[in-house]
Amino acid sequence: MTQAHQAGPVLELGDVSKSFGAVTALRSASLSVDAGSIHALIGENGAGKSTLIKIVAGVHRRDGGTFRFQGADVDFTSTAESKGAGIAVIYQEPTLFPDLSVTENIFMGRQPLGRGRRIDYAAMYTEAEALFARLGVYIDPRRPARGLSIADQQIIEIAKAISLDAALLIMDEPTAALSGVEVERLFAVARSLRDEGRGLVFISHRFEEVFELCDTVTVMRDGSYVSTKKIADTTVDALVAEMVGREVADLFPKTVAEVGDVVLDVQGLSSVGVFRDVSFQVRAGEIVGLAGLVGAGRSEIARAVFGVDKYDEGSVELLGKKVPASNPRAAIKAGMAFVPEDRRKQGLVTEASVARNVAGVIRRGLTTAGLLTGRAENRAAAPWAGRLEVKTNALDMHATTMSGGNQQKVVIAKWLATEPKLLIIDEPTRGIDVGTKSEVHRLLSDLAGQGLAILMISSELPEVLGMADRVLVVCEGRITAEIAREDATPENVMFAATNAVTHTGSEVPA
Amino acid sequence: MSDTTLRPSAESPVARTLKTLLRSRELAVAIVLVLLIAVTTIKSDSFLFGATGWRDLLLTPSMLILLAVGQTCVIVTRNVDLSVGSTLGLTAYLTGRLFVDTSLPIIAVVLAGVLMGAVLGLVNGILVAFGRVPALVITLGTMYIYRGAFLTWAGSDRINASDMPAAFKDLGTESILGIPILTIVAVVVLVIVGYYLRTARGGRELYAIGSDPDAAELYGLKVTRRILAAFVLSGALAGLAGVVSAARFGTVSSSVGQGIELEAVAAAVIGGVAIFGGSGTVWGAALGAFLLVTINRALPVLGISDFWQQAVVGVLIVGAIVLDRVLVSRQERALIAAREHGPDTPSTGSGGGPALAPIVPGTPADHEPGHETGTTDPSDTEEVVR
Structure with missing residues (x-):
């Protein structure tokens, strides 16, 4: 140097x-x-x-x-x-680059060259082995990065x-x-x-x-x-x-709602390699937070409950009725709504207007003789967007030009139009400006107050602690703790979330 | 990092090379090809040993091999070039026109054909690389545009064998040591491109770009320039194929090269070039081209009807893709299963890690500070575990 x-x-x-x-x-x-x-x-x-x-x-x-x-x-x-x-x-x-070898991944664009500007593979492998030796690990320099x-x-x-x-x-x-x-x-x-x-x-x-x-x-x-x-x-x-x-309490205006009957009852849900023996309930008016590290299996559990992903064992009941597995349409019909983690990819047609997005899920109910008119869409969307205070000039505005907070509200509006009993929401404030996060939180709190059961997945500990009536902690595909709002602290949630962390790195043969 | 699968293999280089070869798609396609030729020859020995059998066997695939080699370079970058058939037609006609209208030497005409193909490829490349529009759409458009230009230019005109010099037409029929010249041309191109893709930085970067375009940007690779180069090469080889076509058939009509772009894609896919980029070799694509052409010639000899000839090609393509999917998902399943059983194996990573403790819901906040995974961090759990 x-x-x-x-x-x-x-x-x-x-x-x-x-x-x-x-x-x-x-x-x-x-x-x-x-x-x-x-x-x-x-x-x-x-x-x-x-x-x-x-x-x-x-x-x-x-x-x-x-x-x-x-x-x-x-x-x-x-x-x-x-x-x-x-x-x-x-x-x-x-x-x-998954298709290329480990060594090529290290040296891509600046491979050692031999005579005639051709890549000197032997030198490259030797150098890669030397690097791994310095790091004290054994990785076959010739294996592909995939897996x-x-x-x-x-x-x-x-x-x-x-x-x-x-x-x-x-x-x-x-x-x-x-x-x-x-x-x-x-x-x-x-x-x-x-x-x-x-x-x-x-x-x-x-x-x-x-x-x-x-x-x-x-x-x-x-x-x-x-x-x-x-x-x-x-x-x-x-x-x-x-x-x-700042104080956590200032950020998240969760109002206490009356907790009603059991809305969602999940028993013994398992999916090989993803999560195991997951059981929990969500009651009306309650916000249940699903906490844990990224990759612990929280989103996967939610997706299985909603029916996007398959599960191998267990049952999901909504209001006492069994919800069929891997059938999101049946889940919507039964009264579930699901706001996914990446709303740009999965939750929102960003190129379409607000009205079209909001009306998207209830389209079938809006058609006249099989045709869908812009007027019918606007009519159906207006009350919902209004209720959620989506700050857009008109329902015709394209969702892609809105801020993250408003986009999230449009996605929520879209689902509320189906009049759900249970709202599953994954990372409700990811990518949203810090200042507008609390608006989304207030909305969730209001919805719970109106008797909606909410299952909220979040990586942000203050959000979980501030919003959830109950915290379920997921670690490596299992629920490792259930903590009531009064008892939940950053320390005990993190402790449960990282319980088996020692194993990572040694458990994953490629 | 404690698992055995990651250790450098103890195999000798020879054994490793042999193992790679035995598992390769190239070998599988080659075996199918040899079997096909053998069966057809048993049925009718003129297929291989007839007056023109040997020559036709080698000569017929030369055009498609050129196209498949170019196509492979484009496909490994996660793009596709559907305009090569029209490019081929245009340059074939250009070749004929130059012989009719000028007295340029043969070598100049060949170069003009290649150059024109390269220019047409450059147009594709610029539109794809700078327009940020999927190559499928762009080259579908230029396919029609180039074909339209060809039709307008040629009109009802057609180039006949008598328009071209004998020396040029001889290129299409002559052989050296029993190998047709055009086949030698195709093989030389194949070897050069294959060597480049394997041993040059630029070649490896094509694979990197196709494997993960976003990562390629983060690596600071010259993505735009490489994609441009791939399209130029594909166009130039299509141009060369157009010249080859003119030399071989002696005539150029307005339908020459129609539909051959899909054969080129098919050849690449059958030869193990992943349609989503990042893997596959020109060797495989060339063998795929050889197989496709030979199937079309062999099936009539075997007395199989037209319908089945098309269907067999279809089955080959679908089979190749299904095989790729099955192999990938098998690998993924094995991985998941391995992870599932992972926690039961003794951990080597216990050096600084937390001890396993029973879960106590509502553990009071004052438990051991300085816990390995950040118990003191109240605000952020963005930690990626596996």
Whole structure:
């Protein structure tokens, strides 16, 4: 490395801002990373960490602010430029080519060349093996990337980043899928890279890792810079206070509703390899939160209950009547509504008008002699959109131009038009501006107050704790805890959610 | 990371190569091809040993091999080129016209044909790479446009054998060491492209782009340029195929090359090129082309009716795709089953991990701090487990 132990910052970001349409991802983000240092970047979901990283990586371009790398002003327009300048990024989700070999994935675009500019496969395999040896793992360099566990994919990403010989290495939650031993190995590599004088940015939600590995920490909140401190000068409590910065109670106006009869009764639901022996009930007027880590099987359970996915054993009853398996149409008829996680992909025809979206699910009831008129659609949609306060100028406005919060309301409106008894909602506020999240929450709270049974899946702990009357925690396909609202704390929910985490990484042969 | 399947295999390079070869689609197609030729020859030995049997066997597929090679380069990038049949027709006609209207040397005419094909391919590539419109739609459109241009240009005109120089027509009939010249041309192209796709960065990047276009962008690969190049190559090879067609048949009518684009796609698919990109080789596609052409010639000899000839081709295509799906889903099922049994095996990752503890609903907030998975983080559970 040329700038071994060079003092001064490798990366300087000042007041960086970025918006995506109506959603502001970054307001004023700042970050200064020294050479020969490991810098932690923390903040809750939606704080803008990933967006900031993508600006550094050249995926997005900033709207405003300063961006200096190794002392020079830069403005990357592509990932190739950022890579060429000496920045390696490990993204939260591995980006590999499944059809190509592990080695090709590491060296794609910069394979070692032999005579006549042909790829020197032998040298490439040797180098890959050397990288794996340095990381202390055994992966056949010739096997395809398809079928690798997330942990192994992460290892490939790390090997790729190391082989780039970058001056700045950014790791966006690299340890999330790794086991203890693998994390230790990664840390050893990170420290050796630091001692070579490189700058590292480490994004993690695990405080003990931040305190163990990093020397400096920057906190972000709501797309803005909050503070930068030496690790030695701060504590977990101080960091948490800075990350949250507000009381959970202010955010989520859940009103207590009268809890009625059992609406949904799920008994012994199992699906091989996905979830096992899942039993729970949801009552009228109740919001049940399904918490757990991403990949624990929460969405899969919801999809099976609604009938999108198959299940092998168990039963689903709605209002005492059995709901047939893998038949979403029957589930809708029985009174279920399902707002999926990715509303752009699954819940909303973004190119269509609000009215058409809202009327979509009840179309059959609206047709006159088999024909569907725009007027009938508008007539059916108007009361629902009005009730949900969808702020659109007209029902004719296309859903794609609306903000995330309004889009979510349109999806909910769409389902309320079927007059459901049970609403299953997956990640109700994902991708929604922090400021408008509470509107969606108030809506859910109101609906529960009107006697709707709601099953809410959420990765955001404050949302679960603030909204749910009861929290079911899913871990590796099983419900590992059921916690009443009064007893639920971040600690006991997280504890149940991570109960079997030791196993990951060793349990997944590829 | 403790499972044995990830360890580098202890096999010798020879054994590994042999194993890969035995499992390859290329070998399967080659075996089917050899069987087909053998059965047909048993039925009628002139198929292989007749005066023109050997020559026709090798000569007939040369055109389709060229197209299939070009098509493969496009398909591995998760695109498709349906305009090659029209491109072939246009360049075949151009070849004839140049002989009629000018006295250019043969080599110049051949190059003009290839160049024209490349230009037509460039148009496709620009529309696909910059227009961000699916290649299926773009090349379906240019297929009609190029065909229309051909019809307008040629009118009722047709190029006859007498219009072309004898030396050029000889290319279509002459052989070197018992191998027709046009076949040698096709094989040379095949070897060059096959070598490039395997050993050049640009070739490997075509596979990467088709395997995951988004990841390719994140890697900083020159996606636009590579896709453009693939279409130019496909067009140029279609142009060369047009010249080959003119040399071989001696005549060019306005229907030449009609429908051959689908045969080229079929050849690639039968040869193991994944229609969603990222995998497959030109070797497989060329064998697929050889098989397709030979089936069409062999089935009449075997006394099989027209209907069944078409159906057999269809069955081959569907069979190839079903086989691919079955193999992939079998792999996935094996993976799920392995994960299902995973937690029962002793874990090696216990170094810094939390000990397994019974679940206590409503555990008080003061339990051990500094828990491995971040009990102190109240706001964020975005942690990806597997």
